Amino acid sequence: MKKTTLIIVTLVAIALSLAVPAFPGAIPSSIVPENARWVVHLDMEKFVGTTLYGYLEKDGTFQIKSRDLDRWFKMDIPKDVKSVTVFGLGPGDEQIVFAVAGKFDKAGIIAKVEAEKDHQKTTYGAFTIYSGGSDECGAFINDNLLVFSEGRAVIEKVLDTAGGKAKNFAATPLSASLKEVPAGAFISGVLPDLSGLGKEFGQSKVLDKASGLFFMAQEKTDKLLIRLQVTAESPESAKNMADVVQGLIAMGRLGGNEGDMAKISALLDGLQVKQDGKILRLDFERPSKEIADLISKGKGFEID
Numbered sequence: 001m002k003k004t005t006l007i008i009v010t011l012v013a014i015a016l017s018l019a020v021p022a023f024p025g026a027i028p029s030s031i032v033p034e035n036a037r038w039v040v041h042l043d044m045e046k047f048v049g050t051t052l053y054g055y056l057e058k059d060g061t062f063q064i065k066s067r068d069l070d071r072w073f074k075m076d077i078p079k080d081v082k083s084v085t086v087f088g089l090g091p092g093d094e095q096i097v098f099a100v101a102g103k104f105d106k107a108g109i110i111a112k113v114e115a116e117k118d119h120q121k122t123t124y125g126a127f128t129i130y131s132g133g134s135d136e137c138g139a140f141i142n143d144n145l146l147v148f149s150e151g152r153a154v155i156e157k158v159l160d161t162a163g164g165k166a167k168n169f170a171a172t173p174l175s176a177s178l179k180e181v182p183a184g185a186f187i188s189g190v191l192p193d194l195s196g197l198g199k200e201f202g203q204s205k206v207l208d209k210a211s212g213l214f215f216m217a218q219e220k221t222d223k224l225l226i227r228l229q230v231t232a233e234s235p236e237s238a239k240n241m242a243d244v245v246q247g248l249i250a251m252g253r254l255g256g257n258e259g260d261m262a263k264i265s266a267l268l269d270g271l272q273v274k275q276d277g278k279i280l281r282l283d284f285e286r287p288s289k290e291i292a293d294l295i296s297k298g299k300g301f302e303i304d
Helices: 002-019 044-048 051-058 067-072 106-114 152-162 173-180 235-253 259-270 288-295
Strands: 038-043 081-088 096-102 120-124 127-131 137-142 145-149 187-191 210-220 223-232 271-276 279-287
Touching: 038 044, 038 173, 044 051, 044 081, 051 288, 096 152, 106 127, 127 152, 137 152, 145 152, 173 187, 223 235, 223 288, 235 259, 235 271, 235 279, 259 271, 259 279, 259 288, 279 288
Parallel strands: none
Antiparallel strands: 038 081, 038 187, 081 096, 096 145, 120 127, 127 137, 137 145, 187 210, 210 223, 223 279, 271 279
8 A cells, every 4th residue: 555655645746846836626625634734735637737737748748657556546647536635634644644536446446455465454434444464554435535544543534524423624724724725726735834744844944934834836828827825933034034035046046047057047037025924925927838848858757
């Protein structure tokens, strides 16, 4: 199951890397527990509908090649995956849950799991939890929704929520924060409270001075629009963060005027840094074709 979890993580990483720093493929709100602390959502249907994806698909950049992907899922990622939602219930990898909505060969996936030598199969209410013999486990909520985690306890919380035994996050500040996400966004993330989340996001000095984080990416009129918004602990902290970002932008512009560095330098012209009290906002806007030309290598994404 660890390999399949890695595949899902990679899906999110691919979308994030394309966006650099909702909803046919909607967040499955009914399975997100009340104590969820953050959420990241990729709407694959919206992403596939962008001109950015069209450029990347045309030159082969978005080809995903993986023996494990073929072995476990036998699916066409852009066509069969509707969305990927990742949320955390606390610090540590074992508190992170991956929810994938799409078109699955459910019987085939279960058969492959049960063929593993050390697999375990446990009935939990109306659901079945599958494990490869370690802490990694997963369960089908229904034929089109699959959840994974490195912690069995969080999977049980998700199943309790899906089964109506526990409250979902609909009435929480996290859910309310999602109202800021534009309907056209193909990827978004909301982290209203960053306290105690150092293990998930590393020991970032910027995040040490932040109390909330919001980001999203969408496409409008063939332009990629990205927003990263940080709520600092004070206006002074927000100004310090803005100064750091402005310094990095200046360094990037001095990095060179040839090859890829020239392209990156040009992209920086599309980045605006704004501060309003404790809020620091980075807005980025550039033509999708320009972004595609920069990141296209024609080699596709390789997943080991």
